[in-house]
Amino acid sequence: MGTLDTSVVCLPLFTHQRKKENVSFGRHSIPPSVADVHLGKEMFEIFKLFFTDEIISHLTEQTNLYAHRDKNNKDFCVDENDMMKFLGLLLISGYHSVPSENDYWSSSEDLEIPIFANTMCRERFKSIKRFFHVADNNNLENSKVAKILPLLHMLRNNCQKHGIFHEFLSIDESMIPYRGHHSAKQFIRNKPVRFGYKMWMMCSADGYPYNFSIYCGKDKSKKELLGYQVVMDMLQPVVNKDEHVVFFDNFFTSHALMIDLTSNGFRACGTIRDNRTGKCPLLSKKELEKKERGSYDYRSDDSVLCSRWNDNSIVTVASNYYGVSPMQKVNRWVKNEGRKAINQPHMIKMYNKGMGGVDVCDQMLSTYRPRLRSKKWWWNIWSHLLNLSIVASFRFYQHVNPGSQISHKDFRREIARTLARIETPRKREGGPTSSVPKAIRYDNVNHFLQEFSKGRCYVCKKNTRLKCIKCEKTLHKACSINFHKK
Known part of the structure; x- marks a missing residue:
C-alpha cells in the first residue's frame, strides 16, 4: 500500500497528521435537480x-x-x-x-x-x-439471456435519460427468483432468494435504479476480479463524477479498485476484506477485540484510507474520499455499563448512510411482485x-x-x-356461474322466485324470467322445486 501514515490509534483529534488522514478530492458538488x-x-x-x-x-x-x-x-x-x-x-x-x-x-x-x-x-x-x-x-x-435483452436495454436507457440526479450511489447484487433449469441460474447460500438470476445493480440510496445487467457467468477474456469488473461497468453512465459518491460492500472492494477509482475521478467508500487491503498494517482483529467498544485504528497512503472499528464485530472500511474525522457518537450496549455513547469514525457513518440502495429497491420489488x-x-x-x-x-x-x-x-x-381501463370496460358474455353451496341450496329457507330480466334456466337451459333471490340462479317454477331438493 506504499509508504503508510503511522498515525496514533484512538485519538479523537489529529495534530500534524490531520491532512494525511483526509484523502478528499477537494470540493464536492451536488447533482442538479431534474x-x-x-x-x-x-x-x-x-x-x-x-x-x-x-x-x-x-x-x-x-x-x-x-x-x-x-x-x-x-x-x-x-x-x-x-x-x-x-x-x-x-x-x-x-x-x-x-x-x-x-x-x-x-x-x-x-x-x-x-x-x-x-x-x-x-x-x-x-x-x-x-x-x-x-x-x-x-x-x-x-x-445466454438474449431473449430478454432488447427490453432490458430500452428500460435501462430510459432510467438513465434524465441523468444521474442523486448524490449517493450504491452497487450490489440483486436476485430474480427462478427455480427452473437455465445455464444463467445462480445459487447463493444464506440469501433471502437463493435460486434465480443474479442482476448487478447501481441504485441511489433511496432505491432508484440507474444501471443493471444480468450476470451470465465468468468472462474469461477479463483478468480482473469479478467485483472490480462489475464496479467499472456499473459506473460507465456516470458523467459528472464530482457530484457523486459510490458505495459497495466487501465483495467488490479492493485496494487496487480504490486506486483506479481515484485515478478516474470517482469518490468511493466500502467495507473491505482483510486480504484485499494491500497489506495495510492495521491492528489485527484479535488485538482490537481486546480494546473497549468504539476503539478504532486507521492507516493511509495519501490515496486510500483504511479504518478498522470495534463494534458488535470488527468492521473494516476503505475510502478514497472520507476520513475518520469528524468523529461521531453512537449509542451501543456495553457489557456491565449499559447503553453508552461510543466513538464511530465518520467514514463508517457515511457508509451506513449511502449503502443499501439496492436492498431498498429489492424490498419494493418483492412486495408486489407479479404472481x-x-x-x-x-x-x-x-x-x-x-x-x-x-x-x-x-x-x-x-x-x-x-x-x-x-x-x-x-x-x-x-x-x-x-x-x-385504456378502453371501455367489456361486458361479460354469459358462461358458467359459480355453484351454490349445498348447505344454502337445500336449507329450504327463503328460496323465493322473483321476476327478473330474461335468462337461461340453470336446470333446463330454456328461457325464463324468474330468479331465486337467495341462490341468484334463474329457474322455472317446476325446475326450482327440483333444484332445491336433495
Missing part, C-alpha cells in the same frame, strides 16, 4: 417516461411476429391497447392474490375480481401470454423488468413531487388501473 422539467406531470405520465410507447409497440410487434411466423397462427393478432390491458392485469396480480390463474376470472363471491373479467376475457389473456415475446428469434444477440407465471425461462426476468419500471417511476415521481404523500402501493394501483 424536477423542474417534469413538474406537474401525473403519475401515468411519469410511468410512460420509463415504460414508453416505443416499448409497448416493440412488445406488440414481437408478439404478433412470434405467433404468425414461429407458431404459424395467422388468426392471432394483438394491438397496443390489448398489450396495455395485459400489462395492467399483470401488475394487479402483484397486489391482488388468488390461488390460481383461473380464479382471477371467477364469478364466485369469495374469489371474484371484477376488473379482470371487465378488462379482458380469460381465453384472450391466455392467448396473449402464450404468444408473448420480447425479441426476434431470428435476430438474437450472443448471450401470474409461465413456463418460459425468461418470464421471471420479463415480469421483474416490468416491476422495476414501476419502482423507477415511483421514485422519480417522488423526486419530482417531494411533498407527495402517495404510497408505493397506491402509485402502483394508479398505473395498473389506468392500463386496464
Whole structure:
C-alpha cells in the first residue's frame, strides 16, 4: 500500500497528521435537480417516461411476429391497447392474490375480481401470454439471456435519460427468483432468494435504479476480479463524477479498485476484506477485540484510507474520499455499563448512510411482485423488468413531487388501473356461474322466485324470467322445486 501514515490509534483529534488522514478530492458538488422539467406531470405520465410507447409497440410487434411466423397462427393478432390491458392485469396480480390463474376470472363471491373479467376475457389473456415475446428469434444477440435483452436495454436507457440526479450511489447484487433449469441460474447460500438470476445493480440510496445487467457467468477474456469488473461497468453512465459518491460492500472492494477509482475521478467508500487491503498494517482483529467498544485504528497512503472499528464485530472500511474525522457518537450496549455513547469514525457513518440502495429497491420489488407465471425461462426476468419500471417511476415521481404523500402501493394501483381501463370496460358474455353451496341450496329457507330480466334456466337451459333471490340462479317454477331438493 506504499509508504503508510503511522498515525496514533484512538485519538479523537489529529495534530500534524490531520491532512494525511483526509484523502478528499477537494470540493464536492451536488447533482442538479431534474424536477423542474417534469413538474406537474401525473403519475401515468411519469410511468410512460420509463415504460414508453416505443416499448409497448416493440412488445406488440414481437408478439404478433412470434405467433404468425414461429407458431404459424395467422388468426392471432394483438394491438397496443390489448398489450396495455395485459400489462395492467399483470401488475394487479402483484397486489391482488388468488390461488390460481383461473380464479382471477371467477364469478364466485369469495374469489371474484371484477376488473379482470371487465378488462379482458380469460381465453384472450391466455392467448396473449402464450404468444408473448420480447425479441426476434431470428435476430438474437450472443448471450445466454438474449431473449430478454432488447427490453432490458430500452428500460435501462430510459432510467438513465434524465441523468444521474442523486448524490449517493450504491452497487450490489440483486436476485430474480427462478427455480427452473437455465445455464444463467445462480445459487447463493444464506440469501433471502437463493435460486434465480443474479442482476448487478447501481441504485441511489433511496432505491432508484440507474444501471443493471444480468450476470451470465465468468468472462474469461477479463483478468480482473469479478467485483472490480462489475464496479467499472456499473459506473460507465456516470458523467459528472464530482457530484457523486459510490458505495459497495466487501465483495467488490479492493485496494487496487480504490486506486483506479481515484485515478478516474470517482469518490468511493466500502467495507473491505482483510486480504484485499494491500497489506495495510492495521491492528489485527484479535488485538482490537481486546480494546473497549468504539476503539478504532486507521492507516493511509495519501490515496486510500483504511479504518478498522470495534463494534458488535470488527468492521473494516476503505475510502478514497472520507476520513475518520469528524468523529461521531453512537449509542451501543456495553457489557456491565449499559447503553453508552461510543466513538464511530465518520467514514463508517457515511457508509451506513449511502449503502443499501439496492436492498431498498429489492424490498419494493418483492412486495408486489407479479404472481401470474409461465413456463418460459425468461418470464421471471420479463415480469421483474416490468416491476422495476414501476419502482423507477415511483421514485422519480417522488423526486419530482417531494411533498407527495402517495404510497408505493397506491402509485402502483394508479398505473395498473389506468392500463386496464385504456378502453371501455367489456361486458361479460354469459358462461358458467359459480355453484351454490349445498348447505344454502337445500336449507329450504327463503328460496323465493322473483321476476327478473330474461335468462337461461340453470336446470333446463330454456328461457325464463324468474330468479331465486337467495341462490341468484334463474329457474322455472317446476325446475326450482327440483333444484332445491336433495
